[in-house]
Amino acid sequence: MKPIIYDLNLKELTDLITESGKSAYHAKQIWQMIYRQSAEDPSEFSNLSEDLRQKLSDRFCFKPLSVEKDLKSADGQTNKFLFRLQDDRKIETVLIRYTSLRFPTINSNDTMTESVLKLERERNTVCISTQVGCPMNCAFCATGQMGFIRSLSAGEIVAQVVFVSRLLKSKGLKLGNIVVMGMGEPFYNYDAVMKAVDILCDPKGMGFSERKITISTVGIVPRIEQFTAEKHQVNLAVSLHAPSNAVRDQIIPANKKYPLESLLEACRNYTEKTERRILFEYTLIHGLNDDYENADLLCRRLKGMPCQVNLIPLNDTKKYEGSGADQDRLQSFKSVLDKNGIPCTVRLKRGIDIDAGCGQLAAEQSS
Numbered sequence: 405m406k407p408i409i410y411d412l413n414l415k416e417l418t419d420l421i422t423e424s425g426k427s428a429y430h431a432k433q434i435w436q437m438i439y440r441q442s443a444e445d446p447s448e449f450s451n452l453s454e455d456l457r458q459k460l461s462d463r464f465c466f467k468p469l470s471v472e473k474d475l476k477s478a479d480g481q482t483n484k485f486l487f488r489l490q491d492d493r494k495i496e497t498v499l500i501r502y503t504s505l506r507f508p509t510i511n512s513n514d515t516m517t518e519s520v521l522k523l524e525r526e527r528n529t530v531c532i533s534t535q536v537g538c539p540m541n542c543a544f545c546a547t548g549q550m551g552f553i554r555s556l557s558a559g560e561i562v563a564q565v566v567f568v569s570r571l572l573k574s575k576g577l578k579l580g581n582i583v584v585m586g587m588g589e590p591f592y593n594y595d596a597v598m599k600a601v602d603i604l605c606d607p608k609g610m611g612f613s614e615r616k617i618t619i620s621t622v623g624i625v626p627r628i629e630q631f632t633a634e635k636h637q638v639n640l641a642v643s644l645h646a647p648s649n650a651v652r653d654q655i656i657p658a659n660k661k662y663p664l665e666s667l668l669e670a671c672r673n674y675t676e677k678t679e680r681r682i683l684f685e686y687t688l689i690h691g692l693n694d695d696y697e698n699a700d701l702l703c704r705r706l707k708g709m710p711c712q713v714n715l716i717p718l719n720d721t722k723k724y725e726g727s728g729a730d731q732d733r734l735q736s737f738k739s740v741l742d743k744n745g746i747p748c749t750v751r752l753k754r755g756i757d758i759d760a761g762c763g764q765l766a767a768e769q770s771s
């Protein structure tokens with residue numbers, strides 16, 4: 405297998421190019437062709453010599469992802485890609501389009517159509533994977549149910565964003581946000597994930613804003629501490645899912661190693677040291693963690709912490725018997741948080757008709 409071009413940061417690419425007798429300027433040109441012009445392979449590097457293009461083609465893989473499946477949800481708002489990697493392993497990447505309402509100032513010159521158009525604003529978010537399968541084995545997660553196969557390289561992570569970005573660009577659209585919430589535990593592949601972030605945010609290339617990236621972890625305390633110490637601008641999300649060890653142990657095996665007390669201490673420390681808010685994800689499972697007691701305990705646990713809670717009705721998976729909280733319980737749970745002043749949103753279920761829940765499609769393909 406050839407090394408993936410996206411595995412290199414600009415310095416590594418520059419070192420390689422200068423070692424081969426070319427100038428650093430050539431490296432910058434290649435970098436910009438890939439990350440600014442969205443060129444797919446050296447045949448599109450028209451500003452480089454034929455000789456250098458050939459050398460790049462011989463040496464590097466420029467297409468580490470082949471589209472195995474491209475599914476679109478019935479509402480047209482979600483695309484799920486099943487990618488085949490160079491070693492035939494499969495991962496998922498999801499593109500989600502949110503159309504949010506704006507409140508325009510309508511002046512007398514506006515036609516009705518113009519006013520209506522101004523009400524809609526598209527936000528394009530890509531949800532990317534960091535591992536093939538996942539070692540964390542969370543009970544309700546299709547990826548966890550697959551087991552762990554391997555971690556992705558930085559280049560395989562970057563390539564997912566490049567693919568979606570190029571697709572959007574071909575339609576005159578732009579990628580707005582990256583969420584690292586797909587298959588895998590990002591903090592169990594920390595170095596590759598953070599290298600990918602650096603590559604994507606390099607101002608000479610794609611120049612993505614760190615603040616538009618969210619990394620979600622199930623709660624690997626030493627890596628949260630490292631992430632805090634490194635003072636990244638990337639948003640941090642923690643999959644909490646329960647306010648007590650007794651309940652969390654049942655659904656997140658990692659809780660036995662990193663119990664709630666140490667996890668929440670690391671989270672509190674993160675918010676204090678970085679002065680940033682933290683996002684807690686809470687999957688509501690009927691009869692397990694969706695009653696008043698759990699909501700009340702959650703409020704007490706999070707009291708005073710600058711945070712937001714994202715409530716997610718459970719996505720059904722084949723190997724987990726639990727079911728999602730119904731609307732009544734979801735709203736009751738939310739109202740307890742509202743009363744206690746904990747900012748809280750309900751995540752919409754998107755793309756259920758195309759198995760857009762993390763790992764569902766890849767798990768189906770590997771079973």
Ligand code: SF4
Nearest residue numbers: 538540542545548588
């Ligand atoms: S929820 Fe996240 S951490 Fe847990 S098994 Fe699934 S992918 Fe891994």
